[in-house]
Amino acid sequence: MALIDQLAQEFEVSIATVSRALNDKPGVSKELRDRIVARARELDYTPNFTARSLASSRTFNIGYFVREKPNLVLQQDPFYYEIQHGIEAVTARSAYHLSVATLTYSHIRKPSEFRPVSERRIDAMILAGPDIPTEFVMAMLKTSLPVVIVDNRLANTAVNSVNCDDEGGAYHAAQHLIRLGHRQIGVIAGPLAWASSARRLRGYTQAAQEAGLRLHILHEQETSLESGESALRRLYEAHPEITAIAAVNDAMALGAMRAAAQLGLRVPDDLSVIGFDNIAWGAMNHPTLTTMNIPKVQMGKEAAMRLLAVLEDPELMPSEIVVPVQLVERESTALRKEVNGQ
Amino acid sequence: MALIDQLAQEFEVSIATVSRALNDKPGVSKELRDRIVARARELDYTPNFTARSLASSRTFNIGYFVREKPNLVLQQDPFYYEIQHGIEAVTARSAYHLSVATLTYSHIRKPSEFRPVSERRIDAMILAGPDIPTEFVMAMLKTSLPVVIVDNRLANTAVNSVNCDDEGGAYHAAQHLIRLGHRQIGVIAGPLAWASSARRLRGYTQAAQEAGLRLHILHEQETSLESGESALRRLYEAHPEITAIAAVNDAMALGAMRAAAQLGLRVPDDLSVIGFDNIAWGAMNHPTLTTMNIPKVQMGKEAAMRLLAVLEDPELMPSEIVVPVQLVERESTALRKEVNGQ
DNA sequence: AGTAAAAACGTAAACGCTTACGTATTTAAC
DNA sequence: GTTAAATACGTAAGCGTTTACGTTTTTACT
Numbered sequence: 001m002a003l004i005d006q007l008a009q010e011f012e013v014s015i016a017t018v019s020r021a022l023n024d025k026p027g028v029s030k031e032l033r034d035r036i037v038a039r040a041r042e043l044d045y046t047p048n049f050t051a052r053s054l055a056s057s058r059t060f061n062i063g064y065f066v067r068e069k070p071n072l073v074l075q076q077d078p079f080y081y082e083i084q085h086g087i088e089a090v091t092a093r094s095a096y097h098l099s100v101a102t103l104t105y106s107h108i109r110k111p112s113e114f115r116p117v118s119e120r121r122i123d124a125m126i127l128a129g130p131d132i133p134t135e136f137v138m139a140m141l142k143t144s145l146p147v148v149i150v151d152n153r154l155a156n157t158a159v160n161s162v163n164c165d166d167e168g169g170a171y172h173a174a175q176h177l178i179r180l181g182h183r184q185i186g187v188i189a190g191p192l193a194w195a196s197s198a199r200r201l202r203g204y205t206q207a208a209q210e211a212g213l214r215l216h217i218l219h220e221q222e223t224s225l226e227s228g229e230s231a232l233r234r235l236y237e238a239h240p241e242i243t244a245i246a247a248v249n250d251a252m253a254l255g256a257m258r259a260a261a262q263l264g265l266r267v268p269d270d271l272s273v274i275g276f277d278n279i280a281w282g283a284m285n286h287p288t289l290t291t292m293n294i295p296k297v298q299m300g301k302e303a304a305m306r307l308l309a310v311l312e313d314p315e316l317m318p319s320e321i322v323v324p325v326q327l328v329e330r331e332s333t334a335l336r337k338e339v340n341g342q
Numbered sequence: 343m344a345l346i347d348q349l350a351q352e353f354e355v356s357i358a359t360v361s362r363a364l365n366d367k368p369g370v371s372k373e374l375r376d377r378i379v380a381r382a383r384e385l386d387y388t389p390n391f392t393a394r395s396l397a398s399s400r401t402f403n404i405g406y407f408v409r410e411k412p413n414l415v416l417q418q419d420p421f422y423y424e425i426q427h428g429i430e431a432v433t434a435r436s437a438y439h440l441s442v443a444t445l446t447y448s449h450i451r452k453p454s455e456f457r458p459v460s461e462r463r464i465d466a467m468i469l470a471g472p473d474i475p476t477e478f479v480m481a482m483l484k485t486s487l488p489v490v491i492v493d494n495r496l497a498n499t500a501v502n503s504v505n506c507d508d509e510g511g512a513y514h515a516a517q518h519l520i521r522l523g524h525r526q527i528g529v530i531a532g533p534l535a536w537a538s539s540a541r542r543l544r545g546y547t548q549a550a551q552e553a554g555l556r557l558h559i560l561h562e563q564e565t566s567l568e569s570g571e572s573a574l575r576r577l578y579e580a581h582p583e584i585t586a587i588a589a590v591n592d593a594m595a596l597g598a599m600r601a602a603a604q605l606g607l608r609v610p611d612d613l614s615v616i617g618f619d620n621i622a623w624g625a626m627n628h629p630t631l632t633t634m635n636i637p638k639v640q641m642g643k644e645a646a647m648r649l650l651a652v653l654e655d656p657e658l659m660p661s662e663i664v665v666p667v668q669l670v671e672r673e674s675t676a677l678r679k680e681v682n683g684q
Numbered sequence: 685a686g687t688a689a690a691a692a693c694g695t696a697a698a699c700g701c702t703t704a705c706g707t708a709t710t711t712a713a714c
Numbered sequence: 715g716t717t718a719a720a721t722a723c724g725t726a727a728g729c730g731t732t733t734a735c736g737t738t739t740t741t742a743c744t
Contacts, residue, residue, distance in 0.1 A: 001462075003700065003701090004700070004701065005700085013723075013724085014723070014724050014725075015700090015701080015702095016702080016703075016723080016724065016725080016726095017722085017723060017724080019701070019702060019703085020702090020703090020722095020723090023702085025702095025703090026721085026722095027721075027722060027723070028721095028722070028723080029721080029722060029723090032722085032723095044454045044455070044460070046457070046460040046461050047461070047700080047701065048461065048462055048699085048700055048701070049461035049462060049463050049701095050392055050395040050396045050401065050462065050463075050699080050700080050701090051396055051699065051700030051701035051702090051729090052700080052701055052702075053392040053701090053729090054392045054393055054396050054699085054700080054701070054702090054728095054729045054730070054731085055700075055701045055702040055703080055728080055729055056701080056702055056703090056729085057392075057702095057729070059392060061441075078420045078423060081420060081423035081426075084423075084442070085444070088442070088443065088444050092443070092444065092446070097441055097443070097457070097458065097463060098441065098442055098443065099403075099439055099440065099441050099442075100426070100430070100440055100441075100442050101430065101434070101439070101440065102427070102430050102434065104434075112386045113386070115388070115439070116439060118386065118388035119388050119389070119390065119391035120343075120390055120391060120392065121391050121392075121439060225626050251626075254626065258628055261628075280623070281622070281623035281626065284567050284593075284596065284623060286600055286603075345730070345731095346730070346731065347730085355693070355694085356693070356694050356695075357730090357731080357732095358693080358694065358695080358696090358732080358733075359692080359693055359694075361731070361732060361733085362692095362693090362732090362733090365732085367732095367733090368691085368692095369691075369692060369693070370691095370692070370693080371691080371692060371693090374692085374693095389730080389731065390729085390730055390731070391731095392729080392730080392731090393699090393729065393730030393731035393732085394730080394731055394732075395699090395731090396698095396699045396700070396701085396729085396730080396731070396732090397698075397699055397730075397731045397732035397733080398699085398731080398732055398733090399699070399732095
């Protein structure tokens with residue numbers, strides 16, 4: 001493997017000059033620089049990043065750290081993988097490489113022992129997951145490494161963040177149902193502690209208020225398919241006049257559709273159902289699920305781009321990025337049938 | 343941040359002694375070593391990994407590189423994410439960190455410009471995906487870095503690999519149907535070029551031969567849910583006597599179930615269906631899908647463990663690891679109904 | 685007590701770059 | 715043509731460790 005010395009010897013110049021030539025720094029004549037660069041390509045010379053890091057105290061590594069879900073059976077949420085792909089798409093076109101790790105409870109407890117940071121392996125980091133404690137984020141900010149948090153919001157703290165527009169998305173979802181003529185709308189919500197659920201609920205409520213409607217809201221303790229099933233049954237029992245359901249996520253929406261089928265309700269003829277997330281199986285279900293798409297890949301891209309921007313200009317103030325969610329209209333929603341002229 | 347000099351000064355010894363104490367190398371009295379280690383913990387001293395790497399020429403980084411799917415719309419296959427989690431689970435307990443990247447066409451074309459390697463950022467790597475060209479793997483082997491390939495097999499080349507037992511799994515799947523009394527079994531296969539499909543098909547065939555049965559095999563050009571639908575329709579048209587379906591993957595199995603419902607066939611009463619993969623949606627479908635589970639997380643673990651083993655002992659010869667797949671019995675398969683005493 | 689071997693520690697040279705500073709050479713300005 | 719300011723390059727000191735090779739001290743053995 002070629003080293004910088006070799007190039008220096010070939011051109012009978014110092015390694016400092018070669019370094020300057022290769023790094024686009026001033027102090028080298030254009031003619032010499034071009035020849036050095038050309039020869040470097042020929043030799044497939046790539047600077048040893050370890051040596052470069054030590055000398056420049058930059059690793060050109062960024063970390064992507066996802067909080068493991070303590071409550072989730074399915075540890076590996078594809079949501080964060082799609083975000084990872086967005087991040088990769090951006091870093092691949094930069095000088096930076098991506099280092100990943102799962103944030104466990106022990107890391108959270110002892111941030112000072114979080115090795116990617118304590119060993120100074122990274123120049124900046126993306127922290128993903130709603131359940132990263134504020135204290136941990138604070139500890140990371142104190143390292144003075146640039147930080148972007150994704151799918152997480154911190155009140156009263158200046159930190160770069162990327163989130164989807166839960167409230168606006170839910171607002172549009174409800175409007176979609178209202179535009180289709182539905183006036184008796186049931187909402188299947190998650191636990192109150194789940195912040196996204198709360199925000200989405202606000203969006204639904206806002207749209208309903210503007211249309212002069214009152215929603216039939218049901219809170220579940222979980223956000224699983226099964227809880228969606230039971231939610232629909234209870235909702236329908238209490239309010240058989242309901243013609244549309246808005247669920248705070250796709251899993252619950254799919255559960256609601258399943259329960260509806262068991263009750264003899266046809267979707268979308270008797271009941272329209274809209275979800276939130278746009279998970280893969282929504283498109284495979286029968287009927288396919290109308291939902292609000294969260295642009296996960298884009299969220300990853302935004303996070304990575306923001307990080308690179310801060311790396312470029314450390315003076316940059318933190319910003320909160322909110323990406324819009326889009327309606328994906330599929331089979332599970334339809335015009336309300338005008339039964340009995342009601 | 344504490345540096346090694348600080349420790350050396352505190353104890354009035356040379357940094358060499360501190361380094362030896364911290365790295366469990368001989369040449370330090372037990373008493374001094376213990377005091378140094380204790381004090382290092384107190385100070386949260388962590389050696390700067392960049393300096394350590396440069397001096398020891400080891401990065402303590404391993405790479406996980408997944409081949410992007412040129413043909414797949416859904417670039418981010420959760421399959422490889424689960425493998426990533428398995429890898430992480432192992433590396434988290436080791437001194438190594440995980441660096442990820444997507445293998446694009448341009449990397450494949452010019453392996454010498456693959457930066458994680460050319461910049462010497464990693465000590466070893468895991469290559470995942472069936473469509474990594476042999477030449478690329480060869481190029482990586484030539485770097486003399488330890489390599490493990492996952493979900494990929496190379497003929498006539500000694501290389502560490504981790505794969506699932508396609509053939510054995512399919513054999514068991516077919517046996518499951520046969521044990522349930524089915525004798526007219528349809529097989530929904532993928533394109534001939536897809537190696538996994540071919541191996542699974544061999545497993546089905548083997549079991550059938552042993553039971554003295556002849557399968558009704560249909561090859562599709564794709565492996566999507568839609569092609570599973572059309573496959574079932576054609577299969578049922580040609581062979582209405584079929585009472586069970588074995589599909590080479592879950593997506594096609596789910597498609598077959600959907601088509602069956604449209605034909606008025608009840609699953610599992612009229613038709614048993616078994617898949618392969620155990621994708622998440624299979625458990626949410628109605629009825630839930632019986633399938634063969636590929637232990638993806640374990641595959642990741644095996645790959646990482648193998649890599650660590652080779653890193654420990656570079657003399658270790660390459661080995662081919664095959665992990666078993668297990669039957670996940672759910673609702674979509676049942677005993678064949680004895681119609682007309684047939 | 686004397687000697688050899690083992691253990692404990694120090695010295696200093698790497699590792700392969702970047703970069704502050706110094707020197708020589710060119711260009712620009714009058 | 716002289717002087718000042720750019721420009722081009724060289725020198726050498728890092729960056730924070732590891733480790734080969736010395737040197738000194740302790741241990742073991744006769």
